[in-house]
Amino acid sequence: MKITRIALLCAIIPVSLLAQETTTKQDTLESKLIELNTVIVTGESNTDSVLTAIKNDLIKKVVQPKNVADLFNNFNGFSLIKRGNYAIDPSFRGSQYEQLNIQFDGGTKAMHACPNRMDPITTHVVPEDIERIEVIKGPYTVRYGATFGGIVNLVTQGPEKLGNGFHGNVSSGYETNGNSLVSSLKLHQITNTYDITANVGYRDFGNYEDGDGTEIPSSFRSLDYGLRLGYNFGDNQRLQAHWRQSFGRDVLHAGLPMDTEEDNSSILSLDYKLLGLSGFVKEVNAKAYYTYVDHIMANTRRPSFMMTEALSTIDATTAGGKIELKMKPTEKWILYGGLDAMLIARDGGRTRVVKRNMMGNFLPEPIVFQDKIWQDSYVNDFGLFAENKYAITDRTMLTAGFRYDLVVSDIQDPEADFQELYDNLGQREEHNVSATASIKQKVSDNAILEVAYGRGVRSGNMIERYINHFSVGQDPFEYVGNPNLDAEVNNQFEIGLKGHKRFEKGIDVLRYGISGYYAIYKNYIVAVVDPTLNRKFMPSAQPQEVKRFINIDEAYKTGFEAEAEIDFATYFNFSTALSYVYAKNKDLNESLPLTPPLTTRFGLGFKKERLWASLNYTITSRQDEIAISFREQETAGYEVLDARFGFEPIKDLNIGLAVLNVFDETYNNHLNFSFVNQTDFTRVPINDPGRNFSAFIQYAF
Template sequence: MRSKLLTLVVLILAFAQIFIAQDKGTIRGFVYDLKSKYPLFNANVWIEGTNRGDVSDFKGYFELKNLDPGSYTLVVSYVGYKQERQNVEISKGEVKTIEIYLEEIPYFSVEEIVVLGKTMETYNQAEFGGRDISKKAPRDLGDFIKNFTNTSAVKKGGYALDPVIRGLKYDQVNVQVDNGLKIEPACPNRMDPPTSHVQSEDLEKIEILKGPYALRFGPNFGGIINLVMARPEKTERFKLNGEIETGYESSWKGRIARLTLSGGERLFDFRLSGGLKEYKNYIDGSGNEVQSAFKIKDWTSKIGFNPGENHRIQISVRDMYARDVLFPALPMDEIKDDTRMLSFDYALRNLSKINSVNFKVYYSKVHHLMTNEYKPTRMMVEAATEANTKSIGGRGEVSLLFERSILYFGFDYSRVEKRGFRTRKMLTGPMAGKTFIDSVWQNSYMSNFGAFAEFRTGFQGFNLIASARYDINYADASEPAPTFARMFGTLYSKHHNLSASVGIDKIISSSVQLTLLLGTSKRSPNISERFINFLPIGYDNYDYVGNPAIKPEMNNSVDLILNLKTLGGLVKGDLFYYYIKDFISSRIRSDLRPKNMGVLGVKQFYNIETAKFWGFEIGYSSAFSKVFGFDINIYGTRARDGVTGEPLPQVPPFEARMNLYYGFFEGKVVPEIGIRAVARKSDVSQSFGETPTPGFVLVNFLVNIAYFKFFDISLGVNNLFDKAYYEHLNRRVRTTGVPIYEPGRNFFVNIKMKVGQ
């Protein structure tokens, strides 16, 4: 009865909003460079005096819907260009299309960047907005992030892939939600990496900041992934919007369903969403079934208060429940993973010389249960691991405006606590009937306090960013296992880490920009590297044991970036080099005996004296047509042990991607073809047990349809030619030793109904 009543209410709201929306108008258009007439993507467009706005896409296209009849002043801005204002009048139900041309200024001014809130090139930032995310309808964020240049992911099953940036992974990459919230995996095997706790349908955008340069946002060793959750739109009068989303994938027999309600008025706003995903085992390109099923239920709420023109308070709550997630490459499967994230944010803007004040506190917890219920080893032993993680932290930042400069300074704090036990009941052999209980995390914790500052300025055609942070990191295990405690004199460790970076860019001419980035950053080892207690958590089949005496690793890095406007588009090239001291790896301890059945031995974490990473990224994005275009990206990373010269393990191969698109019906129907070519990976770490990986070529097809007023439809097929292939970072199936193959030909459709927008 309750579900029927909810359905009736949603339908009534839907029809009411449909009739109301018929009186509304729409302003849409394109933003172009005044001289070259090529489109400007990521230009900011908003209605003066309000928070209503949009960001132009790769065709320069923007759209502002549901406007009351009347006169509006549009403000359009883009980094490096003069701001433009244009008056637009719309009548009842009118759809008006305009073109706006921006004039380029001699060089990027800091004042322009500060006003717009844009990020300078010296952060080396890439981002995917909500449109790019929703049209691909990703089932898993880790899998979706592989679409970024020089990023990949470690795959242990069909869900919860672990992102990798330029060959750096796990805690070498700082993953956070909404500019600061941290969530720590509870599973020793990282069945639950941070990206697995957020669903793509709730995101406004994904930001990736490569390299150890953006030090304002926490300890940053190899890059930052910031998952920005969608927030409600601020309006003057009360408004209620809704979205109903559903989708299906053929290879997985997977389905999704989601409902979102948002609304508010000048003083408050809210966004509520929830849904489910249920996927079966998928079929690979050879017709074999891969154990990859999973079930996800989640809900999210954001409530905002706007007590003054320059003040905002926001409270966010998110719960997620994962069930029966299968991992063919691991000794156990995830039976249950329950997550809760809470955060409180306060922001103050534009108070005289104080440009902004931001304050955040957060709390997150994960309850994780994994067993071998679906594994062949169940016949010999009943094994279960129950683990819990709790994270608390906060962040405060103030920015001050000067005539041509801005200064950021502040602090951040985080504390992670982990508990967990593994129970093994022996069913066969001489130990049959006995039960063993092992401490997994040994009731350990790690805390980090950091203070940071960043200074931006512009002078004589240059832009400069200089930043630094100082971190105090300490950790301990309060309930160590006796065998672990006997290996070390003390388990407590404390590190003092100093990091710094500088970036400078120069507009050489109207079509050439050059950027140089330099950075040095330290990362203290995580809890696994310090305190893991004889568990097979690595790529290979070994028990791993932590090392409380392990030293922090230091990344000394340089990036040289060239942006060139030519051939009707934008060419971006990047050469990078990382010289890492005390790189954390693992080695065999022949004097230690393993505790798990079937493993080859014991490995312990230790520091390699030096490691070297280097690579390139080059891309071209066309912008010579309103309806047709393409982009090409070629990239790769190499890594070596600085002492032995041997390749480092788990570094992706060279890769090239190309996307071609054409817009019909004024861009409302856009088919897109994607081609991905991955080279053979032959420079592998033999001592680590790696083997060469064959190359492959994939073709994907996608059509995004926004022709209908209240519906957006995405449909297509991935792996069009049903290729049998696997990625280099895919783990091997535990029972056969064969790598996990990717899905074969996979048809998908995603439908989103929008009400009141």
């Protein structure tokens, strides 16, 4: 069901707050509840920033999201990296994985345990718990951790907007393509002093069929629950604890060599806020969190099981926190300063039982091997930051920030061959410096222009540093990490304009926004074939070559997003959005991998009291700018039409119906992985679902 409005909003953080705070001393909500700093992007008035985006009204208008990544499906500038129905990662402007700083509620993070990313952060929270998605489009703030390609903040639903008393909602949905069922329940108990929120959700998705009727192995089951407790010590002080767990079972990954038997995650976060202080320091914000993920994957359902049994048990912990002070040296100047940390550790191994030799004959006695996956490694990031906002005039805002990161990494249980490859293994320290500066100008009462520069620095992730002869990419190569990688640097420049116009005689409002960017990359991390390395596992399999992660000297990325929406004839609106990315690896004279194609969207909506409907038409162009070294293939363009309808028969009861992919198009996105180790499938990209009928019902009380 359609997002009624994708706001054409914002820029590099809530700069509109400064304009509000220089004219008022009110720091609390009208209710007794204090809103914690889970919202990092505002979207309320003509003071909105330009270079960010907000997506809200997610649950009511989205039919059966498989996980949180599905919420990005119609978000301009975003694409999805799909390995099946479950392991889906968002990509923004061709940046993905750790290039995007993805977090919950302004800072909580959960890193995947699986080296194939079967369990990205988007699988650890139910979509029904997400109230809105905020995106900072580049390295245009230093307050929320090291940022390379942008920040994605997933804001969970809180009690701030509800009144005192008992509240709740229950929802359920069904899809015909895959015989899939979703259900969830959420309850709130709210008083002036404390509030309690509990939620639970269950998803059971079957294998879907593409437009040609081919069944795609993609079924999974998941159970999630959460509990949030908040306590207000007064009108200016709040402490909140949030506990959530997620359990995935029997997850099939069509684009990966193994399937998930179990995936279990636990996330605990604590948030504290003290505001309304009268001195130089106006607010104190603090956060701490701990995440544990244990993951079991196997090849039991795959053809390779007849030759070799493989079972991997791995775990990951992510811990961190932040303390930030909000200071006000003058009426026109707000200064933020603080410390943060993110500590990532992973370990685990794979047990292989080889039952047949290379000729296919059974061995007299199976041979058992133990392979180290993460080699007991860690990467810790300790950050120090300061960011200020200064109102030069009533119409001009300056934002500038500086950040220093100390990154400490080590591999504590290396395989013998990895240790032979790198004889200088040991603890390593990196010192990264990031910065940003922007000017926002209100060029008229209805339009804002913003120009920004950001220097974002990202040290290599654990796969890029420490993986040892595992197939972790979109291609079939074995990959070897490089613990000596330099941190990659993004010097990004951007200009954006947004505004609105009100007309007479039947046409109410036109909203528009456009932003263009140019990013210069230094030390960009890619994997290339290393002729000095030999394949380690299944040495007779193709390809024989092995890839090693390296830094390249010269690369860049440029592109733009444009959006417009107009309300007309009282109840109707028409919207269009366009996004384009061009990336170049100058060292290898080819595109950077996983660059999405040109995407154009059109939407026609109707909304009247308790009735709404929408048509969404998406045109995805051919992608022939590819990374040859990544074994990328050119992909054809395609067009998809979705129709959605919803009504409220009685107060607080919402029913939604949808036909997705109305014309039963057979297609695959350029970022989809290919089938791997699947019976009856060659290594071709995974097709997306064909026609799908969906129904959704939600009742709030």
